[in-house]
Amino acid sequence: MYPTKTLKEKIRLFMIILIPILITQVSMYAMNFFDTIMSGKAGAADLAGVAIGSSLWVPVQMGVVGILMAMSPIVAQLTGANAHEKIPFTVQQGMYLSIALGIIVTIIGAFLIDPILSMMELEERVRHVAKYYIITIGLGMIPFFVYNLLRSYIDGLGHTRTSMVIILISLPLNILFNYIFIFGKLGLPAFGGIGAGIASALTFIINLILSILIVHHIRPFREHRIFKTFLKPSLKEWFDQLRIGIPIGFSIFFEVSIFAAVTLMLSVYNTNTIAAHQAAINFASFLYMIPLSIAMALTIAVGFEVGAKRIHDAKVYSYLGITSGIIIAFIAGSILYLFDDQVARLYSENPEVIALTKQFLFYAIFFQFADAFGAPIQGTLRGYKDVNITFWMSLVSYWLIGLPSGWLLANYTNLDAFGYWLGLIIGLSAGAITLFGRMQYLQRKLIRKYS
Template sequence: GLRSQLHQSIWLTLGLGVMGVLSILLAATLLMDAGFDPDMASRANDYLLAIAWGAIPMTMLPALRGSLEAMSLTRAVLWINFSIFLINIPLDYFLIYGLYGFPQLGAEGCAWATALLLWLGLLANLAMLNWHRSIRHLSVFKHFQWPQWQRIRDTFLLGLPIGFSVLIEMSMFSGAGMLIAYFGPIAASAHSVAISIASASFMIYLGLGQGMTIRTSQQLGAGESEGALYSIKVGITLSMCLALLVTVCFLVWRHQLAGLYTQDTIVIDLAVKLLLFGAIFQLVDCLQAVSICALRAYHDTASPAKFQAVAYWFIGLPVGVLLGFYFDIPGLNDASAFWFAMLLSLTISSGLITRRLWHISALSTVVKP
């Protein structure tokens, strides 16, 4: 049940947190012996030792937050995160500059502030799970269970492809950014402006997708496979309508949006050109994000990672390199080559993932568990 899954997730993330602490301590030790400037190495070492205190809550928080979200307590998660954000601003300031009795720690102060707030977030999520009025009767921490290794293994194997999927996507966008830098500082600056604008809306799509995961999982847990399919259809329709609105806004106000980041007219002109691709991939990026989240409700996390690996690594980046450096196609012989390649790979990945979602959701309505 829910209680058992939460307990095993806590054990899993606690273990990962301990591994994180050991990794950071090892990195700090290696840094001191790497031959860097002693003062710089000492400062970096102090920063790592401070941030190591936050490794355990950092790994445990997603499990607790996900449990709250699974029980539709998304507003509680929002208020916890927003409160921590508000505390983080003055706490960073006090610890960096040593104000109001706090020690003056410089950059190390940021690490201590982060570690402290991670623990605060952990305690807040634990308190919410234990005492929130809508789930208090569940007593989720009553009779806390010892590790069940098979269940921990299953959870780890379910979550591992999600991390791999994030790594694949980050590697494509960061790889494209590094390759675009070969076209010069103007291209790199324009890419930075355009990608900042184009990715700002992704968090909205991700939030809608997580909502789809929750609603679809609840329907499947209740044995309502047709209700799950209906939730998917409603979620995708709502998300695509929002993405279409964002696309129109990008197309209409792309000059003004680029102007918020720089006053260099040459950079703005190229960024505006790149935003034409960015506007279109709002649609496919949104569809991909919500489809991936919906598939998680069916415990299918491996398929999206496979599709993204093929689309990003074996199609997107190679096409960008060929168009950018080997073919002289008008309009696609600068940073635009990689934006076209990113759009192409997102479209292919989105199509494959959405097709998989329709297949598995339709199949579940025929073959009910």
């Protein structure tokens, strides 16, 4: 990161930060995609087991990763304030915290996995695959959390290209591991869907090893001497990081888990409707990688400028990010509108599923517009370390506005299953508008304070 003077310089720096983040996020999304596709080749029960396991694992995973994302604005603000001497202690404590969170999640999961799966009416093979997929992927949980902590530190310094390189190395390895463990190659037994969990755990470990080697040996990270001398754990620093991280983590958890809730509510509809919903959600999730990446880039850029008390520059970055999101939303919306049939056919050859998917994709156009406006605002507020309002608005917009209004529209209008999507659009839009007001209030307040 470095100070910029003109809008042209800001656009250039923002793109330097954004593009590697986008490539990283798409690559991480591709890992889950290949887990699902390759497990499906092993059999329907394996595909179902991995789908169930992922639906339980991903919300928890993303929630904890959200907590650890607090490191990005913390490091960005320390860098902007030229307080580099505080970074090693902060990162080390974040590593301790990520290990502690991993242990807590592991213990809770050990007690809950069987009761939760027993509540579901699953075939024995599906339950077996789901259980051991979660167990095997859980073996890489602590390395995964520590890696994401180090990634947030690396990104917070503005070196997002480094994170991109790590994930581009590990993605093909993940596909190779899937091939070996799912289908039983190199003399190993065919684990089916469980093999996807083994492959992911190994990939998480490799990501951590690569991150440690880079941080320890490559400039500018080695100048912080993160792994040179380890200090004692500091509960005070843990709580300071959790004060920022917990609202971020729960915001992401509410966002991810709402889709699982909608899928559960859609279980009363026929198989073709559920399949079409899943196809449209899958593609919408892919498109969401763009505003999510913009949000992560804004957290870094805004945090850096706020740390240096350049509040006007932070404001320029925030509107640059929001404008970028809206422009990309227009492009993505046009693609969805013009090529809805081609997109739908990527997921199914069933004419009814294709027709229903195209209808869901029409709602996805407005869905991703709301995301494109709201996600960059969330990223901006995280850069300001103003995270509590994001937490509450995620709770209110998704669970108190979006889901109830979706249920009402689905059950008391002729929209049926599409009512849930319209409800989510309403909730997302309400949250984005409210957060925009919060961002403007905060910017005016800081400009008055430092002008």
